[in-house]
Amino acid sequence: MNKHIVLLPGDGIGKEVMKAARLTLEAVAERNGHTFTFEEQLIGGAAIDERGTPLPDETVDAAGKADAVLLGAVGGPKWDHLPGAERPEKGLLGIRKQLGLFANLRPVKGFKQLLHASPLKQEVVENSDLLIVRELTGGLYFGRPQKRTEDGTGVVDTLQYTRKEIERIVEQGFESARKRRKQLTSVDKANVLESSRMWREVVEEKKEKYPDVEVEHMLVDAAAMKLVTNPAAFDVIVTENMFGDILSDEASVLTGSLGLLPSASLREDGVGLYEPVHGSAPDIAGEDKANPLAMILSTAMMLKHSFDMEKEADHIEKAVQEVLDAGYHTGDLSVTNGTVLGCEAMTKKVIEQ
Amino acid sequence: MNKHIVLLPGDGIGKEVMKAARLTLEAVAERNGHTFTFEEQLIGGAAIDERGTPLPDETVDAAGKADAVLLGAVGGPKWDHLPGAERPEKGLLGIRKQLGLFANLRPVKGFKQLLHASPLKQEVVENSDLLIVRELTGGLYFGRPQKRTEDGTGVVDTLQYTRKEIERIVEQGFESARKRRKQLTSVDKANVLESSRMWREVVEEKKEKYPDVEVEHMLVDAAAMKLVTNPAAFDVIVTENMFGDILSDEASVLTGSLGLLPSASLREDGVGLYEPVHGSAPDIAGEDKANPLAMILSTAMMLKHSFDMEKEADHIEKAVQEVLDAGYHTGDLSVTNGTVLGCEAMTKKVIEQ
Ligand SMILES: CC(C)[C@H](C(=O)O)[C@@H](O)C(=O)O
Numbered sequence: 262m263n264k265h266i267v268l269l270p271g272d273g274i275g276k277e278v279m280k281a282a283r284l285t286l287e288a289v290a291e292r293n294g295h296t297f298t299f300e301e302q303l304i305g306g307a308a309i310d311e312r313g314t315p316l317p318d319e320t321v322d323a324a325g326k327a328d329a330v331l332l333g334a335v336g337g338p339k340w341d342h343l344p345g346a347e348r349p350e351k352g353l354l355g356i357r358k359q360l361g362l363f364a365n366l367r368p369v370k371g372f373k374q375l376l377h378a379s380p381l382k383q384e385v386v387e388n389s390d391l392l393i394v395r396e397l398t399g400g401l402y403f404g405r406p407q408k409r410t411e412d413g414t415g416v417v418d419t420l421q422y423t424r425k426e427i428e429r430i431v432e433q434g435f436e437s438a439r440k441r442r443k444q445l446t447s448v449d450k451a452n453v454l455e456s457s458r459m460w461r462e463v464v465e466e467k468k469e470k471y472p473d474v475e476v477e478h479m480l481v482d483a484a485a486m487k488l489v490t491n492p493a494a495f496d497v498i499v500t501e502n503m504f505g506d507i508l509s510d511e512a513s514v515l516t517g518s519l520g521l522l523p524s525a526s527l528r529e530d531g532v533g534l535y536e537p538v539h540g541s542a543p544d545i546a547g548e549d550k551a552n553p554l555a556m557i558l559s560t561a562m563m564l565k566h567s568f569d570m571e572k573e574a575d576h577i578e579k580a581v582q583e584v585l586d587a588g589y590h591t592g593d594l595s596v597t598n599g600t601v602l603g604c605e606a607m608t609k610k611v612i613e614q
Numbered sequence: 615m616n617k618h619i620v621l622l623p624g625d626g627i628g629k630e631v632m633k634a635a636r637l638t639l640e641a642v643a644e645r646n647g648h649t650f651t652f653e654e655q656l657i658g659g660a661a662i663d664e665r666g667t668p669l670p671d672e673t674v675d676a677a678g679k680a681d682a683v684l685l686g687a688v689g690g691p692k693w694d695h696l697p698g699a700e701r702p703e704k705g706l707l708g709i710r711k712q713l714g715l716f717a718n719l720r721p722v723k724g725f726k727q728l729l730h731a732s733p734l735k736q737e738v739v740e741n742s743d744l745l746i747v748r749e750l751t752g753g754l755y756f757g758r759p760q761k762r763t764e765d766g767t768g769v770v771d772t773l774q775y776t777r778k779e780i781e782r783i784v785e786q787g788f789e790s791a792r793k794r795r796k797q798l799t800s801v802d803k804a805n806v807l808e809s810s811r812m813w814r815e816v817v818e819e820k821k822e823k824y825p826d827v828e829v830e831h832m833l834v835d836a837a838a839m840k841l842v843t844n845p846a847a848f849d850v851i852v853t854e855n856m857f858g859d860i861l862s863d864e865a866s867v868l869t870g871s872l873g874l875l876p877s878a879s880l881r882e883d884g885v886g887l888y889e890p891v892h893g894s895a896p897d898i899a900g901e902d903k904a905n906p907l908a909m910i911l912s913t914a915m916m917l918k919h920s921f922d923m924e925k926e927a928d929h930i931e932k933a934v935q936e937v938l939d940a941g942y943h944t945g946d947l948s949v950t951n952g953t954v955l956g957c958e959a960m961t962k963k964v965i966e967q
């Protein structure tokens with residue numbers, strides 16, 4: 262197959278881990294007879310520095326025409342003084358909205374080599390394997406009005422959804438659950454929000470179409486508790502944008518494997534943007550210390566979700582698992598024995614596997 | 615001193631723990647020469663059953679005239695089928711708003727007898743002692759519009775604040791920090807929300823008045839992570855209503871002491887409503903199995919915050935600590951050795967101390 266992939270390295274260690282992704286994908290293409298073409302574009306702080314905006318038009322154009330997009334990381338102290346609208350994160354929010362990437366998939370799995378680095382007790386966290394499906398282009402993030410009153414004495418943000426937006430993300434939740442352990446937890450705040458009450462109705466409607474999936478409703482405060490007390494009880498969580506932001510970050514630290522977590526942001530036609538959950542880590546940028554595994558696992562998500570290359574994706578996931586099993590790790594992973602590798606050497610190991 | 619206290623037992627174990635609170639306060643009054651008068655009113659499911667509404671006018675009137683209000687717990691499966699506006703929780707939201715209880719104080723402390731019941735590793739959670747100051751009468755909970763579009767294809771909730779509302783809760787945060795370890799973490803989502811940007815500005819302004827308090831800003835997603843990875847790093851967290859709802863419930867399970875956590879909801883003049891963080895536990899209601907300690911500790915918060923009776927409050931807190939030290943506990947606390955007491959016997963023990 263021929264696929265065109267846009268690479269957005271972004272800032273900090275984004276550049277290094279993107280190199281790892283590209284090398285991995287080149288190896289996959291070669292061994293499986295695919296042709297992947299790559300095109301690099303600017304986003305975030307790097308784009309601010311070169312073009313004066315976190316999301317240049319060329320980037321949106323190129324990403325819009327690609328079969329998939331890979332993103333490294335954006336942001337850093339260098340741009341922290343800028344006013345809201347000009348900051349690196351705006352590039353991220355902008356590309357999600359402009360490409361229509363409505364579904365953010367964040368799997369959280371415990372790698373047994375790293376469970377000891379979890380803040381949770383081993384018996385609480387082991388067997389955790391959950392997926393958060395977060396709505397990504399609606400809600401408080403994009404609702405209008407979002408402004409101060411004219412006299413500056415008040416302020417308003419708007420949590421806004423169309424029924425269609427709720428329907429498509431709820432369906433994504435059911436579809437994801439169907440491919441996993443068939444348990445869906447829909448998280449809302451239906452005892453307070455009207456949007457949550459519509460959300461609950463939509464879930465009740467859609468569940469008729471998915472009789473094989475068991476579905477429960479949970480309030481967001483209860484979900485925030487249960488993620489800590491019993492994360493292994495969850496399979497798929499589906500929720501709106503802001504709740505998803507909070508819960509997916511909470512979930513990301515449970516297993517001690519933050520440096521290994523990939524994510525996907527999907528459009529209705531399956532085109533997607535894939536990125537590691539970790540940030541741009543400016544403190545170690547350029548030192549070949551970055552952990553490329555979350556980025557590499559993001560390419561596996563890309564192969565699976567955007568290119569239907571299940572087998573190739575599995576190979577990458579297995580290779581990562583085997584490299585960890587063999588005792589290799591990067592400096593960020595608090596593994597007590599084994600061999601510490603730099604970003605490049607780790608990438609080579611994975612490719613060898 | 616003469617004080618008039620309105621008691622709202624509510625539902626489930628609310629009734630039993632309220633009895634415990636009253637007995638405790640009667641003992642405090644007797645030993646310290648105070649006169650406390652009590653008046654019982656209906657709220658929640660109990661009010662729905664007797665009056666057809668979760669918050670009867672008499673309750674609001676009585677609470678409005680009291681020096682302080684104690685609340686047990688509201689809700690239960692019996693009322694789960696009711697439509698949103700008629701459910702027990704509406705009583706809670708209504709009384710907060712009608713009494714102007716804008717500041718919710720939720721301390722989270724680890725009792726060493728219970729740390730082993732924490733989902734977190736001992737070394738992560740020990741020394742945790744934090745206070746969440748949550749805005750309680752604004753934001754998404756009460757902003758308008760909150761409705762569907764006429765054709766039913768869309769829905770909107772409104773996150774609304776006046777600058778004054780932000781100022782008074784931020785000041786409460788600084789005041790609380792000043793009485794503790796003088797570290798304030800202001801939690802917002804300033805990279806997305808305009809209300810958060812105003813919030814940040816207000817914090818920056820107010821900090822001039824509190825040079826003794828160290829203040830930091832943290833994004834809500836980062837705070838949700840850090841509560842799990844390093845809860846001991848926090849002293850006081852101040853945040854808006856919905857973020858506070860999620861973070862305070864997340865925080866409440868960290869130390870394994872949910873059955874011991876009190877809370878206060880304060881009005882500007884110091885009148886307050888005090889309630890345990892736990893729910894109505896309908897499954898054990900009426901069996902003398904409820905843990906009265908969170909309710910009893912809520913009375914201590916009342917004595918301190920609404921009546922300026924620091925000494926009396928300390929006595930209660932010490933008594934609870936001593937009873938735990940002596941190996942007594944209730945069935946909900948997973949203490950492996952020691953003596954299990956019922957609700958009444960536990961209350962007696964605390965009073966004896
Ligand atoms: C950078 C920020 C705007 C973004 C968000 O809140 O969506 C980030 O936290 C994320 O989760 O990808």
Ligand SMILES: CC(C)[C@H](C(=O)O)[C@@H](O)C(=O)O
Nearest residue numbers: 452453482703704706707859
């Ligand atoms: C019952 C519910 C409306 C309430 C809230 O969200 O405020 C509860 O969760 C709380 O925190 O007291």
